[in-house]
Amino acid sequence: MDFEYVVTNVPGPGSNEDDFATDFAGCSCLLECSQASNCSCLPYGDNYDSSDGRLLHNLDSSPPMLECSVNCGCALNDGPCANRRVQLGIVSRLEVFDTGEKGFGLRAVEAIPKGHFICEYAGEVISAEEVDKRAAARPSQTHNYVMTVKEHIGDEVRTIFIDPSARGNLARFINHSCQPNVKLAIVRFGAQVPHVGMFACKEIQAGEELGYFYGDASANTGDNAERKSCLCSSDRCRLFLPYSATASS
Numbered sequence: 519m520d521f522e523y524v525v526t527n528v529p530g531p532g533s534n535e536d537d538f539a540t541d542f543a544g545c546s547c548l549l550e551c552s553q554a555s556n557c558s559c560l561p562y563g564d565n566y567d568s569s570d571g572r573l574l575h576n577l578d579s580s581p582p583m584l585e586c587s588v589n590c591g592c593a594l595n596d597g598p599c600a601n602r603r604v605q606l607g608i609v610s611r612l613e614v615f616d617t618g619e620k621g622f623g624l625r626a627v628e629a630i631p632k633g634h635f636i637c638e639y640a641g642e643v644i645s646a647e648e649v650d651k652r653a654a655a656r657p658s659q660t661h662n663y664v665m666t667v668k669e670h671i672g673d674e675v676r677t678i679f680i681d682p683s684a685r686g687n688l689a690r691f692i693n694h695s696c697q698p699n700v701k702l703a704i705v706r707f708g709a710q711v712p713h714v715g716m717f718a719c720k721e722i723q724a725g726e727e728l729g730y731f732y733g734d735a736s737a738n739t740g741d742n743a744e745r746k747s748c749l750c751s752s753d754r755c756r757l758f759l760p761y762s763a764t765a766s767s
């Protein structure tokens with residue numbers, strides 16, 4: 519469990535440091551940020567409920583999400599506007615625990631309502647070459663922490679790799695579940711680099727382990743012998759974790 523704690527994504531080997539610079543023109547809202555008040559950061563509707571902070575988009579197909587940032591007019595207000603959530607960090611009490619065969623896991627210490635933000639999957643943003651280099655250096659059955667983030671923008675597919683193995687936060691302890699209680703949304707706040715926001719996709723009880731769907735194992739080609747068995751113990755378990763030892767697999 520030896521890693522440097524970072525609260526958000528940081529540039530790692532092979533990433534473009536310019537992507538981390540705040541370069542989006544902000545909104546000019548002075549009072550509230552909402553679609554009703556024509557906030558230019560919210561072209562697809564409000565991201566969050568202004569009263570309880572819950573995500574308003576469908577987690578299976580959320581539109582590109584932009585939170586307000588330092589360049590926005592609302593940055594001059596006393597408190598954060600309603601369109602800032604992932605950038606504010608973890609608010610629920612979470613706990614790392616030993617699951618047994620899956621290694622460490624993360625659980626909720628208190629109930630988390632559906633739609634509420636849990637944490638960012640934060641780590642080093644690294645290139646595909648660096649993913650492959652690190653995979654080659656890692657013994658085959660050890661934990662893999664690299665998350666591949668693919669965005670479809672028009673005809674283009676943009677991919678980044680987030681590796682929290684050496685620099686990361688609590689999210690690195692969330693295990694795979696075939697019946698997840700956590701889903702992911704890609705969020706930006708003022709810069710090109712995407713952030714992965716993790717949200718409760720159902721009511722989560724105090725003490726419940728958090729789990730998200732790592733990817734579809736059946737979609738991967740390759741030898742099952744090289745894949746890890748899934749130990750999520752859900753009724754709909756797909757038996758294997760996705761095979762993702764390298765950037766191309």
Ligand SMILES: C[S@@+](CC[C@H](N)C(=O)[O-])C[C@H]1O[C@@H](n2cnc3c(N)ncnc32)[C@H](O)[C@@H]1O
Nearest residue numbers: 620621622661662663691692693694748749750
């Ligand atoms: C992002 S880490 C999760 C935290 C990890 N358990 C730890 O102790 O640091 C992902 C790794 O955890 C293990 N893991 C996660 N979900 C699992 C599952 N459902 N069944 C078996 N192993 C799992 C696998 O070794 C996987 O490569």
